[in-house]
Amino acid sequence: MGLLSSFASTAGAAFSIATSGNYEIDWKDPKVRDAVIVHWKEVKEKADAALPLAGLRLTKEQKAKLDELLKQKGVFPDEPTDYLLDNLPDAIPPASLNRIIGGVIDDCLKNHDHKEVPTISAGTE
Numbered sequence: 794m795g796l797l798s799s800f801a802s803t804a805g806a807a808f809s810i811a812t813s814g815n816y817e818i819d820w821k822d823p824k825v826r827d828a829v830i831v832h833w834k835e836v837k838e839k840a841d842a843a844l845p846l847a848g849l850r851l852t853k854e855q856k857a858k859l860d861e862l863l864k865q866k867g868v869f870p871d872e873p874t875d876y877l878l879d880n881l882p883d884a885i886p887p888a889s890l891n892r893i894i895g896g897v898i899d900d901c902l903k904n905h906d907h908k909e910v911p912t913i914s915a916g917t918e
Contacts, residue, residue, distance in 0.1 A: 818895055827910045828905075837869045837870075859885060877916055
């Protein structure tokens with residue numbers, strides 16, 4: 794039991810170090826949502842890479858919500874949906890989102906003004 798606990802602690806620490814970042818991002822802000830949509834390819838790449846360790850950092854309820862959002866596929870979809878973006882902060886705590894993809898979004902908000910944002914599907918099915 795001690796070995797398993799030690800492994801979980803080490804993996805959790807590695808995840809925190811690998812995804813460290815100190816960003817204050819309001820994940821419900823429409824500008825943040827636009828940045829996520831515009832930079833989805835990079836967001837997906839970073840988020841998918843963090844998924845194997847997500848189970849160590851999420852509560853049972855958060856993990857269930859994330860599994861629902863990912864439709865049990867274990868990776869983020871190739872294209873985001875309204876439903877996914879609206880519910881993602883309920884599945885992954887904002888502090889974790891900040892560490893995983895905050896750098897991409899923070900850079901976008903500071904350095905880009907996306908006048909045109911691609912339309913995404915509702916994805917409520």
